Amino acid sequence: xxxxxxxxxxxxxxxxxxxxxxxxxxxxxxxxxxxxxxxxxxxxxxxxxxxxxxxxxxxxxxxxxxxxxxxxxxxxxxxxxxxxxxxxxxxxxxxxxxxxxxxxxxxxxxxxxxxxxxxxxxxxxxxxxxxxxxxxxxxxxxxxxxxxxxxxxx
Amino acid sequence: xxxxxxxxxxxxxxxxxxxxxxxxxxxxxxxxxxxxxxxxxxxxxxxxxxxxxxxxxxxxxxxxxxxxxxxxxxxxxxxxxxxxxxxxxxxxxxxxxxxxxxxxxxxxxxxxxxxxxxxxxxxxxxxxxxxxxxxxxxxxxxxxxxxxxxxxxxxxxxxxx
Numbered sequence: 092x093x094x095x096x097x098x099x100x101x102x103x104x105x106x107x108x109x110x111x112x113x114x115x116x117x118x119x120x121x122x123x124x125x126x127x128x129x130x131x132x133x134x135x136x137x138x139x140x141x142x143x144x145x146x147x148x149x150x151x152x153x154x155x156x157x158x159x160x161x162x163x164x165x166x167x168x169x170x171x172x173x174x175x176x177x178x179x180x181x182x183x184x185x186x187x188x189x190x191x192x193x194x195x196x197x198x199x200x201x202x203x204x205x206x207x208x209x210x211x212x213x214x215x216x217x218x219x220x221x222x223x224x225x226x227x228x229x230x231x232x233x234x235x236x237x238x239x240x241x242x243x244x245x
Numbered sequence: 246x247x248x249x250x251x252x253x254x255x256x257x258x259x260x261x262x263x264x265x266x267x268x269x270x271x272x273x274x275x276x277x278x279x280x281x282x283x284x285x286x287x288x289x290x291x292x293x294x295x296x297x298x299x300x301x302x303x304x305x306x307x308x309x310x311x312x313x314x315x316x317x318x319x320x321x322x323x324x325x326x327x328x329x330x331x332x333x334x335x336x337x338x339x340x341x342x343x344x345x346x347x348x349x350x351x352x353x354x355x356x357x358x359x360x361x362x363x364x365x366x367x368x369x370x371x372x373x374x375x376x377x378x379x380x381x382x383x384x385x386x387x388x389x390x391x392x393x394x395x396x397x398x399x400x401x402x403x404x405x406x
Contacts, residue, residue: 106263108263108321136395181286182281183281183286184280184281184282185299201400201402202358202405203403203404218299220287220288221288222286234263234319234320236398238399238400239271240276243404
């Protein structure tokens with residue numbers, strides 16, 4: 092099993108709902124899952140990971156320049172995302188979260204006692220509508236439906 | 246009080262949010278809550294139940310043929326769903342989840358201790374009520390209570406116990 096290294100992909104939207112423009116706090120690639128930083132700054136986003144930030148959607152364009160604009164498909168949109176590891180498939184209908192690999196997703200771990208407290212930690216991004224077949228740089232469609240994560244930690 | 250007999254009815258949408266067409270994995274009745282099976286297949290849905298699958302919305306048409314198309318009202322839709330028995334009650338604002346009768350809902354149970362520790366089997370939230378529920382009727386084809394909801398699906402949370 093190997094980690095995917097995210098490369099720019101066409102998120103190929105089936106449906107766009109809420110779409111807003113944000114400022115790139117670091118370089119962002121098209122199709123990346125993006126989030127606010129832990130100590131979020133107004134309308135600034137970064138590539139999302141499971142160790143930092145609050146995922147909000149998927150970048151519709153690449154932005155190499157810090158401070159440049161990036162358009163983000165948000166709640167209700169139906170777009171493609173990349174899975175974080177190359178030999179893991181995801182069944183249709185399963186929920187996905189931000190992952191250890193920046194910009195990618197992984198299947199939701201629903202066990203609250205394993206979840207970190209506070210702002211750092213994975214966030215729920217949405218659910219798949221198609222089976223995603225395991226493979227290098229595997230991608231699949233999700234319905235974006237972000238929400239907070241629950242934990243047992245203080 | 247008797248269990249609802251799953252039957253087609255008009256979900257009477259007051260608002261439609263995301264609507265997509267799916268394939269029926271088994272026969273589906275208009276107005277049923279539908280979702281992916283445990284080992285979900287690409288864009289294939291079945292009547293949702295609390296012991297299997299992940300709900301995504303409400304069928305806008307019946308589809309008797311496996312593999313046939315069915316339009317589904319998803320997040321953001323405001324429409325009516327049926328509850329698991331004719332005496333079910335629900336207050337406005339309360340969340341609902343999949344129930345033991347296919348395509349029907351019950352009031353949300355929030356305790357994570359009571360939730361199963363798996364991803365795709367269990368009672369998933371479907372949305373929340375906009376109005377108090379309306380009692381059903383005990384007939385030969387028992388008609389369950391109904392309630393108008395905002396479709397707003399979510400994952401379930403659990404703890405290892």
